[in-house]
Amino acid sequence: MLYLKIQDLHKRKFKVAQIAKELKISRPTVYKYLEMTFEEAKAYTEQPLGRSKKLDRYKDWILAWLEEYPHLSAAQIHDWLLERYPDLTVGGSTLRSYVKEVREFYQIKKKVMVRQYEAIPEQPMGKQLQVDWGETKQKTTNRKEIKLYFIAFVLAHSRQKYTEWQTRPFTTRDAIRCHENAFQFYGGRTEEIVYDQDHLITVSENAGELLLTAEFQSYVNERKFIVHLCRRADPESKGMIENVVKYIKGNFADSRVFSDIEDWNHRSLQWLKRTGNHQVHQTTKKRPAEVFLVEKQHLKPVSSLLSYESTNNQSITRSVSKDNTIRYKSNRYSVPLGTYQTNAENLVLIEVTGKEPPTLVVRKDAESEIIAEHSISLEKGKLIQNRNHTRDRSKGVEEFKRRLISFFKDQTQALAFFNEISQRYPRYRRDQFAIIHQVVQKYPALIDTVLAKCMREKLYSANDFRDMAQHIHTLPHDSVKEIKSFYTHTAKHSQIKTSTRSLNAYTSILGGRP
Template identity: 85%
Template sequence: MLYVKIQELHKRKFKVAQIAKELKISRPTVYKYLDMTLEEAKAYTEHPHGRQKKLDSHKDWILAWLEEYPHLSGAQIHDWLLERYPDLIVGGSTVRSYVKEVREIYQIEKKVIVRQYEAVPEQPMGKQLQVDWGETKQKTTDNKEIKLYFIAFVMAHSRYKYMEWQTRPFTTRDAIRCHENAFQFYGGRTEEIVYDQDHLIAVSENAGQLLLTTEFQSYVNERKFKIHLCRRADPESKGMIENVVKYIKGNFADSRVFSDIEDWNHRALQWLQRTGNHQVHQTTKKRPAEVFLLEKQHLQPVSSLLSYESTNNQSITRSVSKDNTIRYKSNRYSVPLGTYQTNSENLVLIEVKGREQQTLVIRKQAEGEIIAEHGISVEKGKLIQNRNHTRDRSKGIEEFKRRLISSFEDQKQAAAYFDKISKEYPRYRRDQFTIIQQVIQKYPAFIDSVMTKCMTEKLFSANDFRDIAHHLYTSNQQPVQEIGSLSAKPAKHSSIKASTRSLNTYTSILGGRA
């Protein structure tokens, strides 16, 4: 494509500089293509530098992404490659150079929107955390559109990030829950947290005397961190989080397809680990994850329970996932089946009890009935599950078996037979029992004989049970019908007598002699 355009402009008497300006390429590139034949240009497109590049095997994907989403950055292409090919080892500069080359060869222009920020002094370790909210519109798997909302956090020194998403606008309670999750994610809190003038946390700035919402003020009093509210039209004071919100929208969320919120949040955490906190920061020239290992030591510890919640009859909320679990300190804890309801808020209240805060208590309402209670695990990534919260898969099948056994006269023999079937077909017990139930309903008079026959012949299969029952039924029915048809005499002709002839008559007919 590029070769054809260059040759066309050259034939129209465009100078090299004019061609470069028109096609947004360098003049050496114009000279290079002018000296090539069409075949040489095709070969160069496949191997621009005469040798195969590391990303040539992924070129089709990169080209397809750029053609569909021309605005994608090299960094986002890098993340998408790592998401699709986790074992791929390639540097960010390599990807950026390759993407730039592909754009140039296939004439895929990128529109760049530049926003200017004023430089701010670097913050010491553990000093400041910046928080902001954002929202995006995403395509869904069924080709519809959904609006998503997220809250983002970033450590001012290390640039270590955290985010959470939901499908509805944030409330103050949601903001508090996400703060607690962020503190657990970071392993502590900073001295100061920077916010925009958001209605979820502040009522008024009041010339420096901050008026916070009642719920958030109680939270601040408990956690004892300082609040810095940005002045209006002053994005520089929270430029880091502004960039993070932009980064999340432009790298993680852009052109990504939404299926459900649990999967979306899971992928968001994977993106943070793979890209958001792993890639070298352009300002610090360091990886946020590596710098955070040092900054973490300067954070203030946070307890797992908020004391003001008990006095105010409130508790920190947790969202119930579709699999009827909640998340707490990087682990999943079960709640009873049916707690999660479609088209419901699906929030529960949690509380930590015990002298050493080793017990997690879960309620649907404050001071309400306890629906779940778990010992808190010190590990991460674990599922802590109460056996009472799982579906009792054996209860239904055992009850089904008991009902079938009660249909037989010799229930002890029947119980032994069904136990044998359960051992022979453990995964298909219900299917086997269903077939026998149909036989009981169809041939009730023969089931005891069939059971004895099966036990004697050691035929432990519902299909054998059914076949024997059908055979007994048919063998008992057909003889009765045949005998009846032969022995019965029609009443209409019962008085008629057949005439008889002498033997001589028959022999004369056959040509013999008497």
């Protein structure tokens, strides 16, 4: 049938590329069948897929899977084969070619899984700003090639755009600087800013909850805007800024010659004024610059100076990574588990002693005790780890939970709290319990009050437990006693009944007449 279809289309003056596209086959396959007679094609098809191949013995499985699940990729089929035949040794490219031939021979078209979308209403003025990063390769005036990096902003209502370029990858500090420039460009900020889960602003997960980097969290706290993070690998959830990134690449950057970064950024701003924000938007059918004149009045004003910008010189400090290590001369050195804290600076001081062998000394600050000591390695790319710094794995999670419950007076309530955490964060139970254990060690006198309040407010998270303990700790002493009395002793005197007196008795006390 394939041979007859190819010959029929060829007689109808279809070109080889058109035949291949129509029948979903490769052009070499079209050439091969055009050169055959009907008898040669018949003989060829009597031995499926041509000459004998290594994967022929698995063809029935592959064909059955493709017929039942036409959307399967070659990589999925490879995995399924390895699941059934662990000793199978075949390269990925070989299997892709074989699956492609099977699809062509049996005319099994790969189905594309289409995601359904629904239109969303327009964002109100001043509500949302979307941000994303991109990169391009540009020809330079001396006929070389350079990679450029940019950050793009777009207001969700007016579609007013702003972009800034640099010749090196962005750091968190660069992102913050560009945010400030964007706020100055717009004349204010929005209530909410939408981001992808970029490493510049997020630390991924902590006990199942998404966290921002310490530096960016400080910035958010300073500027007080709401951060909305899209799901990972889901560009459609922020399609507006994705289109802006494509627009910048395809309209401004395409075929433009680079001379220096200052000139490039100047021309970029000119392009925004001339084209990017001037041309009529295809969705709104309005010019972004004209709509922005109205939206600008709804933006929240920002100060011109960030208070946390005047931080001390950090030349003798090191940042603690979320895996509780620091870097020194191309190696990683461990610090005690728990040194890294969320929403904190996570900076330590390091010192190299002159004794032999040289030793790396780590402190929280100049006056504090030593938290870690390591002999400096002369190698590179190594992890130097003190076993005392690692997690205690001698006891299971359940034992850890029982040990934590024993610290609370109301162990029944504690058990219910920990069971709820285990149900909500099954993959992060140990991490959640570790955070609570830190609170127990730091605020032992408050943990029963915190537990009662968390149960009352239905706050079933270790991070909420920690934040509540920190909040209560900052309250005046009398306020803490009042909270304890309210949450832990509300029913203590519930059996006491007050006596009642007649109205005449009160009149007599007040000096009147009955």
